[in-house]
Amino acid sequence: MSGHHHDHGHDDHDHDHGAEKPWQAVRTEALESLLNDLGIISSARIDEIVSHYEDKIGPKSGARVVARAWTDPAFKARLLADGLAACAELGLGGPETEYLHVVENTATVHNVVVCTLCSCYPWTILGLPPAWYKSSAYRSRAVREPRRVLAEMGLTLADDVTIQVWDSVSEIRYLVLPERPPGAEGMTEDELADIVTRDAMIGVARVQV
Amino acid sequence: MNGIHDMGGLHGFGPVTVEPNEPVFHARWEGRVYAITQAMDTTGLYNLDEHRHEIELMDAASYLTDGYYGRWLFAMERILDRKGVVRRAEVDRRIAQDVAGEVAPVEHADRAWPVPSETRIRWGAWRKDVAVAPKFAVGDRVRVRNHQPAGHTRLTHYVRDKVGTVTVVNAQAWVYPDTRAHNTGENLQPVYNVSFSGEEVWGDAAEPNTIVRVDLSEDYLDRETGA
Numbered sequence: 001m002s003g004h005h006h007d008h009g010h011d012d013h014d015h016d017h018g019a020e021k022p023w024q025a026v027r028t029e030a031l032e033s034l035l036n037d038l039g040i041i042s043s044a045r046i047d048e049i050v051s052h053y054e055d056k057i058g059p060k061s062g063a064r065v066v067a068r069a070w071t072d073p074a075f076k077a078r079l080l081a082d083g084l085a086a087c088a089e090l091g092l093g094g095p096e097t098e099y100l101h102v103v104e105n106t107a108t109v110h111n112v113v114v115c116t117l118c119s120c121y122p123w124t125i126l127g128l129p130p131a132w133y134k135s136s137a138y139r140s141r142a143v144r145e146p147r148r149v150l151a152e153m154g155l156t157l158a159d160d161v162t163i164q165v166w167d168s169v170s171e172i173r174y175l176v177l178p179e180r181p182p183g184a185e186g187m188t189e190d191e192l193a194d195i196v197t198r199d200a201m202i203g204v205a206r207v208q209v
Numbered sequence: 210m211n212g213i214h215d216m217g218g219l220h221g222f223g224p225v226t227v228e229p230n231e232p233v234f235h236a237r238w239e240g241r242v243y244a245i246t247q248a249m250d251t252t253g254l255y256n257l258d259e260h261r262h263e264i265e266l267m268d269a270a271s272y273l274t275d276g277y278y279g280r281w282l283f284a285m286e287r288i289l290d291r292k293g294v295v296r297r298a299e300v301d302r303r304i305a306q307d308v309a310g311e312v313a314p315v316e317h318a319d320r321a322w323p324v325p326s327e328t329r330i331r332w333g334a335w336r337k338d339v340a341v342a343p344k345f346a347v348g349d350r351v352r353v354r355n356h357q358p359a360g361h362t363r364l365t366h367y368v369r370d371k372v373g374t375v376t377v378v379n380a381q382a383w384v385y386p387d388t389r390a391h392n393t394g395e396n397l398q399p400v401y402n403v404s405f406s407g408e409e410v411w412g413d414a415a416e417p418n419t420i421v422r423v424d425l426s427e428d429y430l431d432r433e434t435g436a
Contacts, residue, residue: 024279025238030303031286032241034295037315038322041248049244054233098334099379101402116217116365118261119277128243130231134277137222143367144218147416152224163419167217169363170400170424171334172379 058127059198061092062175065125066201067193069102070180080104083175093124100125103166104177105203110157112150112203113166113174114142122173126198133202143167153204176203183209210262210359213269217367218411239278246281253329254322255288258390262361263288293321330392339382343399343427349375350433351403353425361390364429368421371409372433376422377402385426398427 035041065087069076079086083100087093100122103111115121116139121129132138141149146163150156157163166174178200184192184207199205216222234240249255263284267275275283289295299315306313324330345351355370356362363386378401385396404422407415 022236022238024242024275024282025236026304026307027286027300028238028241028245028282030300030307031282031289031295032245033307034299034303034315035245038295038317038320040252040254040294040322041245045248046241046244049247050234050240053243054240058233099381101377116367117214117363118264128233130228131235131277132225132227135222135225136216136219136273137225140216140219140222141225143421144411144414145416146419149225153227159417161418163416164404165419165421167365167421167423169365170379170426171383172400172402172424 053123053128057124059196059201060193061087061090061127062122062125062198062201063193063196064090065092065102065175066177066196066207067189069177070184070192071189076177079177087125098171098173100173100175101166102175102177103164105179107179108160109162109164110150110203111164111166111174111176112142112146113168113176114139115168116140116143117169120168120171120173122175125173125175126201130198150204153199155205176201178203178207181207181209210265210361211357211366212265213272214265215366217365234278238282242278242282242285246285249285250332253324253326253331254292254294256330256332256389256392257334258361258384258386259288259330259392260284261386262390265361293319334384336382336384336397339397341380341382341397341399343378343380343401345375345378345399345401345427345430345432347375347378351375351401351430352433353403354429354431356429358387360387362387362429364425365423367410368403368405368423368425371405373403373405373409373423375401376404379424383426385428387426387428396428400424400426401430403430 032043032046036043065079068090069079075086079102083102084093087100105111119129119134121133143165146165147157168174195209196207197205200207264280267280267283272280286297286300290297350372352372353368353370356364378399380399382397383400385398388394388396402422402424404420407419407421410421
């Protein structure tokens with residue numbers, strides 16, 4: 001946790017004004033400066049990577065994929081056959097998503113994704129995972145009592161809906177293709193992309209109009 | 210290894226807490242640690258499975274309290290120290306220098322950097338240019354080996370010795386994490402998605418109508434005969 005925040009700008013986390021720094025911040029700064037001095041990494045490159053993940057990628061990418069799949073059946077077929085190739089059609093892809101398996105929710109099967117061993121997640125399609133996805137509680141419970149976890153998170157599923165929990169412990173990454181919600185029939189692809197949430201693409205929520 | 214990181218099915222962690230309007234990074238150092246680790250993938254110093262295994266080697270209490278990026282920081286520092294690239298004592302010295310406002314140049318002698326091209330380690334996870342012949346097909350019944358190495362594995366403890374059905378054959382040449390983490394070979398092999406019923410895995414605690422689907426390297430599996 002960054003401790004306090006000041007009220008004079010959105011980038012306050014970039015300087016700590018002499019307040020007590022967490023030990024991780026102290027060690028990270030020292031390590032980065034050594035790595036930079038040694039030419040192993042460059043701080044300029046680190047700046048670029050941080051801003052890429054803070055500003056350029058996120059669940060909006062995945063939402064575009066889902067909206068396209070809802071409006072273009074041929075794209076959806078390609079997406080389910082080879083997730084990464086279909087995402088590349090939309091200009092999406094990059095490191096750490098070696099292989100993307102898209103799993104489709106239906107009226108009878110609901111998919112939800114977890115990584116019980118670390119927190120594997122399709123970064124290039126959804127951005128970095130939320131803290132709850134990385135939490136011990138989610139990682140321990142999602143495989144054993146998914147129905148209860150989903151209900152606690154606001155998604156109550158009938159017992160006749162099969163819940164498939166994908167524990168993504170290999171290099172294959174998972175994206176849930178949620179059901180297109182009732183009431184979304186007349187919406188355009190862009191309008192649909194606006195209603196698709198990160199949580200629906202992890203499988204802990206439904207898309208609502 | 211049987212570590213605290215292998216969390217599937219454990220009790221005692223309470224409810225899932227959702228933070229509204231969460232930032233990508235909660236502190237500047239988290240973003241730096243994340244990005245430095247990303248940048249490491251081009252240095253040839255260590256691979257993804259070494260990174261994961263180093264995190265597993267944390268003592269259990271620290272694993273639970275240091276946070277996600279705290280674990281990454283730990284892993285990076287310890288790997289760089291062990292490999293003689295950046296030693297822990299140097300980090301401590303640089304911290305002391307920063308506090309004292311001193312500027313000291315780094316010593317380049319006696320350091321495992323740069324990495325000679327023949328000993329560079331690939332970060333990434335698999336390669337496509339090698340053919341593999343899958344041992345199992347969709348629909349095959351498989352039993353997960355009761356494999357309990359002291360080193361790294363991606364075989365989650367809760368499916369050991371459980372029987373499931375192969376549902377997806379990923380017939381590409383995937384590296385075998387158990388050996389790659391220790392730089393003892395890539396052992397390229399298929400990865401299968403195996404479907405387990407809730408009852409098979411969780412017994413009398415299973416919720417109705419639930420399935421767990423786990424990706425498993427071929428070496429984790431045996432064909433289940435009979436029944």
